Amino acid sequence: MSTTVSPLAPTDVPDMPAISGVKLGTAAAGIRYKNRTDVLLAVMDKGTTVAGVFTKSKCPSAPVEWCRAKLGRGQARALVVNSGNANAFTGKTGKQSTALTAQIAAKAVGCSTSDVFLASTGVIGEPLDGTKFDGVLGTLAEAATPDHWMDAAKAIMTTDTFPKVATATVKLGKTKVTINGMAKGAGMIAPDMATMLSFVFTDAPLSSAVLQSLLKSGVEDTFNAITIDSDTSTSDTLLAFATGTAAANGAPKISRASDPRLKAFAKAFHEVLADLAEQVARDGEGARKLVEVIVEGATTKTSARKIAMSIANSPLVKTAIAGEDANWGRVVMAVGKAGEPANRDKLSISFNGIRVARSGARDPSYNEAEVSEVMKNPKIQIKVALGLGKGRDRVLTCDLTKEYVAINGDYRS
Amino acid sequence: MSTTVSPLAPTDVPDMPAISGVKLGTAAAGIRYKNRTDVLLAVMDKGTTVAGVFTKSKCPSAPVEWCRAKLGRGQARALVVNSGNANAFTGKTGKQSTALTAQIAAKAVGCSTSDVFLASTGVIGEPLDGTKFDGVLGTLAEAATPDHWMDAAKAIMTTDTFPKVATATVKLGKTKVTINGMAKGAGMIAPDMATMLSFVFTDAPLSSAVLQSLLKSGVEDTFNAITIDSDTSTSDTLLAFATGTAAANGAPKISRASDPRLKAFAKAFHEVLADLAEQVARDGEGARKLVEVIVEGATTKTSARKIAMSIANSPLVKTAIAGEDANWGRVVMAVGKAGEPANRDKLSISFNGIRVARSGARDPSYNEAEVSEVMKNPKIQIKVALGLGKGRDRVLTCDLTKEYVAINGDYRS
Known part of the structure; x- marks a missing residue:
């Protein structure tokens, strides 16, 4: 984490509203950094759908492999993100570490390990000690609140010089729904210190297939259209979660990507991705332009x-x-x-x-x-x-x- | 041209022998630089064959297009190289400039314009004033001598910090033949100042098809296996000339690339290319390793x-x-x-x-x-x-x- 903020940092930082069905907590687990938070736990309500896109690297990190394997079910209850250690190129130990982290999170949240998603960023090739999460995640699960967005964005920073958040509200049917996103990234990758991670949350009731479709089309002109140094991370991860809680307020459940009611939402979703992607480019390592x-x-x-x-x-x-x-x-x-x-x-x-x-x-x-x-x-x-x-x-x-x-x-x- | 020589510059600089049938001259035509030579004229005997490989850029310079058009005949009598102006992205003017330069050289040497080969390196997008060569090339053609190799390598430098030459002698049949080469290049490209140019000469009697075959196979693991900054010049040019004068001493004329008598020559030719290519990497802009x-x-x-x-x-x-x-x-x-x-x-x-x-x-x-x-x-x-x-x-x-x-x-x- 640099002490000098990029001269290209946005001057308007939005107030991040709560997203019904999402609670966030951050802690300092001492994975690598001193005197700063380095773990984010997001707890989602039952019924939350999930979608994801990942690095095209042929040598992906252990958390990327974990997420890919779990994505098929389309359900999520917890997201654990740590900075300081990427858990990449860590062999069997890395795989064991993701399993252990997911077990600790599942116990803390009260869900199946298959409903836990993981992302790590930081040093590469160093074993990530999964036991560091023991205790920490249990406390976080209890203390998590809906209004921790800026703290969450700070906990996942590495060489970033500013936290990156974006938000949008839009009507789905006649119901107002919210989209919140955060990102980190400064070099497209610097495995010692950086990687691109982004997490987007909404209360809209979307099937995982719809969410995946929105991500796939949304990422093409946003996160896939930025480059800092042509280097591609082993850990790049973009996950989207839809709690569906807006259905209680009358939002229609959307299960087809071609549903015309999705149009305004899709636009807003795309704008959140574009906003976050531009912020990553604005925080490129050493960037002045x-x-x-x-x-x-x-x-x-x-x-x-x-x-x-x-x-x-x-x-x-x-x-x-x-x-x-x-x-x-x-x-x-x-x-x-x-x-x-x-x-x-x-x-x-x-x-x-x-x-x-x-x-x-x-x-x-x-x-x-x-x-x-x-x-x-x-x-x-x-x-x-x-x-x-x-x-x-x-x-x-x-x-x-x-x-x-x-x-x-x-x-x- | 930098005043500080790369710390990676070779410590052993070879004595460059004469190549029978090749004479070289250099001059200061004042194309862009002050107080240094910026034009090289190589005059080759009648019967000299030529082969070439060029940049893969879709926007090649005017001299590259000139050389490609003339290569089919396989004959050469003159090579004109200038530094200071790349004659790239110069539109119709650039084409006219190559034609004018070739006319001046053909008159000076007493040959057809089709036997003149051209290469330029330096600033891009600026018209190259072909009339600058008027007079200069005539004087050079008269004064050219066989022993100007190091001066020639200096005249084609831009951001290079040292001149790059290599030489080899080898038996073709029972006759000793010589291969001399020179190169310039510091950034893979910096259109304002750099580009990769290399010229190799031999007295061996090789058909242009044989020479082209040697170049094509030789370049793959040499000039095509170096990179400074991943950027590719609009002007990259590697030309080889074989005067064939060693035939007078008994060297066999080689007209098939599969001729077993070519084996030792092919190896030496490859080594000259490899030596020059490594020198280009050693002179990478700002290189310390x-x-x-x-x-x-x-x-x-x-x-x-x-x-x-x-x-x-x-x-x-x-x-x-x-x-x-x-x-x-x-x-x-x-x-x-x-x-x-x-x-x-x-x-x-x-x-x-x-x-x-x-x-x-x-x-x-x-x-x-x-x-x-x-x-x-x-x-x-x-x-x-x-x-x-x-x-x-x-x-x-x-x-x-x-x-x-x-x-x-x-x-x-």
Whole structure:
């Protein structure tokens, strides 16, 4: 946890309302950090449905494997998250540790171990001592309250410089329902200290299949459209929980993703994911600039995504942004290396709305002073128009600064 | 051109012998730099064959397009290389500039423009004034001598901190033949200042098809197996020229790549490419450590290459090496994100011969002090054993330091 908050941190932090059917508790279990909370327990009412998406890593952490195995039943009663130790690359011990943690949580909450979901973030390769949760979770289960959202978001931080929360209220049928989310993440991964975790809760009565569908479509343009450093965690986890308690107030039970009554909810749900994902990009390790890359005129959306990611992951583009340099040559390079259809002579590039290149050469109206001025903004938009088709996409990233190297290189583990 | 030579620069610089049929000249044409040479002209005897491999970028530079168009004939009489301007993303002007440069060179040398090959490195998006070569190339063609190799390697440098040359002599039949090569490159690309260019010359009598075959197989484990920052130039060019003059001394003419008499030559040719490629990695922008990544036990060689590149391109692995941290957790992360077959519980990882992880967990014999000591070496070998099959591969890279960010971010173009 850094002592200096990112200059890109949101200035408006929302008041997080309670979600009926969800209680939260945090504690300091002393897993790695001193003098801070490092465990979150969320207790959900009976009938809560769950959905999840996880890292694509071929070497996932033990908690990711635990969650994947339990997700099929679609039911959840408890979520245990710890920071300080990722329980990744810990072999059999790691598996035993997840089983033990789930047993302790199940006993504390009074549910089956299959209803317990787990996420861990922190150092990799160190055994996670599951007994650390003994006692702690029992106390937390008793003391958990509905209004602990900001504390919960703080307990799961690692190299994050600010807690990340988002909330939305929306009508489902004629009933107001609430969506609350939290996230952590600073490097896309730094297994010693970071990883992307996010948890979203709602009181809407949604089947687990509907929730899974919302997550799957929602994640594509939000959490899957951000990159800090192109590195992918062994532990990335996004879980959504729906307690269904709003049904008591008349909210309709939704069991098909195509239900038209879901439309407004789906939009609000997507906005919560987008808000949290942007906050992760804003807290990129060492970030001084939020960078939005828009690619349009590609042959397809998939092609636009590949090109946008190639730009967003290019160390040379990212260092140029850090240097406040509208270096469109490096953008051309990143377009070219993506391997997707692109015609140099049709390419236009603009920075924060000022076109610097068009039709394969420098824009004749290019004004160095004007461009230099907009590059000082904390938010930089790079827009690339390929002029080939209608494919469009957008990804968020941050600049690459000496602080990134310092955070990730200036220490011995 | 940096004033501080990379600490990884080779200490043994070879004496470069003459190659019969090749004459070199360098000059200061004032393209961008002051007080240094920036043009190289190589003049080759009639009968010289040529082969080339180029960037995979979809937005290649004008000289790359020129060379690709001329390569089919397999003949060369002149090579013109300039530093200071890449003639990339310069539209029609760029195309006109290559044509004009080739005309000037053809007149100076007395050959067809189709026998002229071109390469440019430097700033991108700026028109290259072809008239700058007028006069210069004529003088150079007259003054060119066979012994200018080191000067030639210096004339093509940009952010390079040392000139890169390599040489080998080998028997072809019963006749001694020579292979000389030079390269430049510091960032895999930094379009403002860098790019990878390499030129190899021999007096062996090889058909252009044989030369192309040697290049194609030789480049795979040499220039295609290095990465500085995962960024790919619009201008990467590797050209090989065979004057064939050794035929006068009895060297057999080789017109089939499968000719058994080619074996020793092919090996020496490969070694020259490998030597030059390693020098490029040693001169990576801001590099303080040469990093060799070996992946073995993969399902195939292609799979091993993808995993090795995933490790070599990971900013988190590279910053850890800069911090002299044997952070095997980040290596696991990079293996996992490659998307290739990998089984966490079979994975072993070692740094400079010391195994730090095996069978999905920290090696029981892990000794922190011992590992810390070897991480101080200027050369770091990361070896990953996947335990799945016989696929093996090796790539070279360098660490990611604050100096890399400074070189690429601390300026305004």
